[in-house]
Amino acid sequence: MSEQLPDCPCKKDLSRRNVLVKIGAGMNALAAGLVGVPLLGYAMSTFTRGSKTSWVSLGALHNFPEGETRLATYRNPNSKPWDGETADIPCWVRRVDAESFQVFAINCTHLGCPVRWFQESRLFMCPCHGGVFYEDGSHASGPPPRGLFEYEHKIENDELKILGGYVPTLAEPLKKEDKA
Amino acid sequence: MMRSIALWLDERLHLAKLFQATAGHHVPSNTNSWFYVFGSGTLVCFILQIVTGTLLAFVYQPSAGEAWNSLQYLNNQAFLGWFLRAIHNWGSIFMVAIMSAHLVQTFLFGAFKYPRELTWVSGCVLFLCTLGMAFTGQILRFDQDAYWGLGIGASIMGRVPFVGAQLVHLMLAGSIIAGETLSRFFSLHVFVIPGTIIALLSLHLRLVLTKGINEYPQPGHVVNKETYATEYEQLIEKTGVPFVPNVIGKDMIFSAFLICAILACSLFFGPMGPSGPPNPTLIHTSPKPDFYFLPVFAALSLLPAEMETFLVLVLPVILIAALILLPFYSGTGEKSFRRRPVAVVIVLLAFLTVGVLAYEGTFEPWSPHMEAWSSAPTPRDQLKARTPLELQGAILIQGKQCRNCHALGGEGGLRGPALDTVATRLTRDQLIRQIIQGSGNMPAYGKNLRPAEVTALVAFMGTLKHSYQPAARDSSEHGSIK
Numbered sequence: 297m298s299e300q301l302p303d304c305p306c307k308k309d310l311s312r313r314n315v316l317v318k319i320g321a322g323m324n325a326l327a328a329g330l331v332g333v334p335l336l337g338y339a340m341s342t343f344t345r346g347s348k349t350s351w352v353s354l355g356a357l358h359n360f361p362e363g364e365t366r367l368a369t370y371r372n373p374n375s376k377p378w379d380g381e382t383a384d385i386p387c388w389v390r391r392v393d394a395e396s397f398q399v400f401a402i403n404c405t406h407l408g409c410p411v412r413w414f415q416e417s418r419l420f421m422c423p424c425h426g427g428v429f430y431e432d433g434s435h436a437s438g439p440p441p442r443g444l445f446e447y448e449h450k451i452e453n454d455e456l457k458i459l460g461g462y463v464p465t466l467a468e469p470l471k472k473e474d475k476a
Numbered sequence: 477m478m479r480s481i482a483l484w485l486d487e488r489l490h491l492a493k494l495f496q497a498t499a500g501h502h503v504p505s506n507t508n509s510w511f512y513v514f515g516s517g518t519l520v521c522f523i524l525q526i527v528t529g530t531l532l533a534f535v536y537q538p539s540a541g542e543a544w545n546s547l548q549y550l551n552n553q554a555f556l557g558w559f560l561r562a563i564h565n566w567g568s569i570f571m572v573a574i575m576s577a578h579l580v581q582t583f584l585f586g587a588f589k590y591p592r593e594l595t596w597v598s599g600c601v602l603f604l605c606t607l608g609m610a611f612t613g614q615i616l617r618f619d620q621d622a623y624w625g626l627g628i629g630a631s632i633m634g635r636v637p638f639v640g641a642q643l644v645h646l647m648l649a650g651s652i653i654a655g656e657t658l659s660r661f662f663s664l665h666v667f668v669i670p671g672t673i674i675a676l677l678s679l680h681l682r683l684v685l686t687k688g689i690n691e692y693p694q695p696g697h698v699v700n701k702e703t704y705a706t707e708y709e710q711l712i713e714k715t716g717v718p719f720v721p722n723v724i725g726k727d728m729i730f731s732a733f734l735i736c737a738i739l740a741c742s743l744f745f746g747p748m749g750p751s752g753p754p755n756p757t758l759i760h761t762s763p764k765p766d767f768y769f770l771p772v773f774a775a776l777s778l779l780p781a782e783m784e785t786f787l788v789l790v791l792p793v794i795l796i797a798a799l800i801l802l803p804f805y806s807g808t809g810e811k812s813f814r815r816r817p818v819a820v821v822i823v824l825l826a827f828l829t830v831g832v833l834a835y836e837g838t839f840e841p842w843s844p845h846m847e848a849w850s851s852a853p854t855p856r857d858q859l860k861a862r863t864p865l866e867l868q869g870a871i872l873i874q875g876k877q878c879r880n881c882h883a884l885g886g887e888g889g890l891r892g893p894a895l896d897t898v899a900t901r902l903t904r905d906q907l908i909r910q911i912i913q914g915s916g917n918m919p920a921y922g923k924n925l926r927p928a929e930v931t932a933l934v935a936f937m938g939t940l941k942h943s944y945q946p947a948a949r950d951s952s953e954h955g956s957i958k
Contacts, residue, residue, distance in 0.1 A: 343646040369757045372652055379655040380541025381755035382623065402759060407776060408627030410759040412846060417877040418924045423762040424628070425777035426842040426891050428919050436919035438842075439781045462651035463627065465634025467641040 348374065354399070354456045360391040365413050365431060368399075373461045385460060387447060388413055388420070390431060397456060400433050401445035401464045408463065411444065420444065445469050499724075501685055502716035504708075506692035508723045511585070513730035514578035519677070520731040521571035524738065525609075526670070528564040536616070538662035540655035540754065543618035547750045562742035568610055570738050572768050575606055580823055583802075586811025587690035589699045593803035595683040598676050600800045605673045607768065612665035614766050618658055619750035624763030626653045635785045653756075688712065693811035701808060762843065770837030771830045777842045778833075841890035848888040849877040855885030858896075862939060869936025872929055876921070884940075892918060899941040903948045907934045 354368040368389045375383035388400040388411075400420070402410045409424035419436060420429040428437040433444035445464035450457050462468065486492055535554055537546040550557035579599070582588060588596035615622045626648065633643040649656035691711055717723060748766070752758055765773050779787050813820055845852075854870050862870065873879065873895075881891040888894075893901075902910065911930060914920035925933070941947060 340646070342649050343642045349651075367757075367759070372654065374650065374652070374654075376655050378539045378541050380539070381753060381757075382540045382654050384755065384757050385652070386757040386759055402756070403627060403631070406631070408631035409624055409763050410756070410761065412759055414849075414877050414880070416849070416875055417880075417919075417921070419877075419919055421844045421846065421880065423843055423846060424624075424773075426844060426917075428844070430919065430923075436914070437917045439777060439779075439784065441781060441784075463630055463644070463648065463653065465631055465640065465644050467634040467636070467644060468651075 349459050349461045351450070351452075351457045352460045354387070354389060354458060357451065357454050357456055360389050360397070360456065362391050362393055365390040365415070367413070368456075370458070370460055386410070387458070387460075388444075389456065390433075395451075397449055397451075398433060399447040399449045399456070399458050401447065403445065403464060404440055405435075405442050405445060405466065406438070406440040408465070441466065442469075495720075498685060499720040500718045502712050503689050503719050503723055504691040504711050505715040505717045505722070507689050508717070508726065509692055510726055510730075511581055511692075512689070512723075513727050514574055514581055516727040517574040517730055517734050518571060518578055520734055521567055521574060521738075522673070522677070524567045524735065525564065525571060528560055528567060529666070531560055532564055533666065538616070538659055540618065540658045543616070543658060544750055544753045547617065547619075551747060558747050559742060561747035562745070563738060564613075565748045566738045566741040566745070568613060569741075569767070570734060572606060572610055574734065575603055579603060582690070584813040584816075584819060584823060585690055586693050586699070586813075586816070588803040588807075589809070589811060590701050590704055590803070590807045592683065592687050592690060593807060595680060595687065596803050597800055598680045598683065600796075602673060602676050602680060604796070605669050605676065608669050609665060609673075610766065610768050612661045612669065614769075615658070615661040616665055617748070617750050618754050620752040620754060620758065620761045621749070621763050621765070623653060623754040623756060624761065625765055626657060628763070628765075632788060636789060690811075693813075695810070695812040695814045697812070698810055699808045760846075762840075762846070764837075764840075767834065771833035774833040774837035774840075777840075778836065839890075843889070844880040844891050845889040846880060848879040849874055852879050852884070852887035858884065858940060862936070865932050866936045866939055869932040869934070872925075872933050873936065876925070876929075876933075881918075895937065895940055897941045897945065899938050899947050900945045901948055902937075903950045904934055904938055905950065906948070907937050 350373040352370040352373050354370055359368075360366055366389050367386055369384050369386045372379065372383040372385050386402045388402065390398040390400070392398065400411075404411050404422040404424065404427045406422065406425055406427045409422050411420040411422045411427070411429065413420055418431040420431075420433075422428070422438070422440070426438045427435075427440040429440070429444050430436045433446060435441075435443045447458040447460060449459070532550070535546055535550050535557065537543055547561070550561055552558070582596070582599070611625075615626060630644045630648055630653070633647050634640045636643055645651055647657075647660075648654075649660045688708055691708065752761060764770075776784070776788065810816055854874060859867065859870055873882075873884070878895075879888040881889040883890060883894040884896060886894075898907070908930060910918065911925065911933060912920060912922040938947070
């Protein structure tokens with residue numbers, strides 16, 4: 297089946313060369329691994345590790361009148377100096393009464409577009425595919441598979457704080473506080 | 477003198493041999509056809525994209541804080557910067573269009589059949605890479621649409637079971653859209669995908685040389701694995717002509733026409749965007765993808781919600797697999813589209829689907845018109861000779877933002893039915909029930925309307941019909957069948 301090698305004076309060399317090729321291939325496989333593993337680790341590091349969440353302030357409580365829903369923004373706690381305006385993250389704050397709040401992510405649960413609050417009809421509407429939510433964040437109409445994403449929040453020193461620093465998605469709707 | 481230089485070069489570079497093996501290779505004379513110009517046309521677009529892209533990178537800043545400003549500088553200050561941006565933008569549109577034509581032509585001409593399976597497979601992957609370039613390029617135009625486009629991408633990734641969250645992190649380079657996200661897409665757009673395209677393109681062209689270009693198919697001439705190679709050899713022997721200079725003429729004319737068309741579009745329509753700055757707190761925006769992704773954008777709204785995740789994640793995989801594997805389940809037999817009605821129907825259906833979805837995506841009838849409640853006035857005719865209570869209802873229709881979803885006099889949202897003749901469809905009781913409880917796509921307004929407001933609204937809506945139309949009536953009360 298295989299072609300006959302022509303007789304040549306180098307025939308003796310061949311076996312020796314074969315050994316060298318094998319050693320060379322082995323060494324290169326090792327070298328490829330040594331280069332490849334850290335490169336892959338670098339490139340894929342974000343696959344396993346998301347950035348940490350932390351408590352950020354949305355401002356003093358008196359900014360949020362009772363019974364109203366207001367747009368608030370916070371600085372992404374993991375922002376880098378070159379993030380520019382993208383580090384300012386908006387969210388909707390609903391003050392139900394003196395003590396209780398709801399903080400909704402700006403992102404529609406359908407595909408992440410920014411929902412807008414309509415005070416008169418007390419609805420959140422999404423400009424992309426027509427998702428609509430009631431004022432308590434529950435699903436009212438359209439393609440979204442669930443109600444609005446809610447941030448974990450707490451009141452500290454007369455300030456409203458939320459656990460921010462991520463885009464909520466269906467895979468990761470609500471993050472708990474990092475243990476670390 | 478010239479001759480001696482040429483000979484000197486040829487002796488070292490073997491140019492004559494190279495020419496014979498590549499540009500001068502023999503092709504069947506029947507491929508000298510206007511149907512065969514789309515491949516070279518796509519290549520010309522690609523070269524134009526490389527040149528203009530490289531030049532744009534002289535100025536562009538791949539930094540989330542600066543990208544938008546550098547685009548403004550290109551548009552308004554850099555000498556001919558706007559023109560470069562326009563050519564790059566229109567070049568990408570033409571590249572996708574001409575490449576689609578190439579795909580359709582090779583599909584209809586059976587070019588994917590034995591022995592050109594790998595040519596087809598590499599071409600399909602090139603097509604996907606080009607769409608990848610279109611998407612990443614749209615992200616580099618780091619404006620509002622790009623920002624929320626990334627959000628849409630992340631949301632789709634987040635629907636993948638088990639590793640959704642990890643894929644979101646991988647795509648965004650973290651758990652939020654920020655500077656590193658843009659850097660990642662810059663690297664993909666400028667290094668990773670173009671590198672892949674160049675490698676695959678080399679394979680694609682190499683295969684055209686080794687396996688020959690597909691002959692112009694004749695109806696009734698069937699591909700048979702045993703005999704095809706000999707038949708093709710005989711065809712080349714009988715009718716073969718060198719590609720250069722005998723066949724390349726049409727390609728050259730088409731390419732020149734293509735470049736002129738791109739330049740004309742760039743000149744007349746200018747560059748696209750950037751739209752508003754990528755500031756997520758500016759939420760008064762209606763994100764929309766570039767036109768190549770409008771069909772997908774539309775499908776995402778029109779799919780039934782309960783099948784959406786399945787269809788968005790699985791259907792593309794099935795379609796792409798069916799496309800790539802085509803030569804392996806349909807690799808022999810008839811080549812001519814005159815004898816392949818199913819192939820023709822598939823192409824027509826694909827055009828129809830993409831066309832209809834793109835049309836719907838352009839007008840977005842499913843999206844509320846966010847400003848309609850305050851910007852679209854109530855038509856005068858519908859206010860004439862109304863009682864004070866009815867007029868109060870007319871005010872509520874505006875004030876409660878009903879117009880965002882419901883049109884009056886052709887103005888307003890298309891999400892819900894127009895209300896111009898609603899009184900012919902719903903009785904007073906049905907109107908009250910619909911408003912308070914909602915149903916279908918309509919939210920329930922029970923909590924947001926006082927009883928007096930509902931009364932006023934329904935009183936007004938009860939007048940919304942033409943005078944010659946009968947009002948809706950409750951068949952259970954009056955007994956419509958007598």
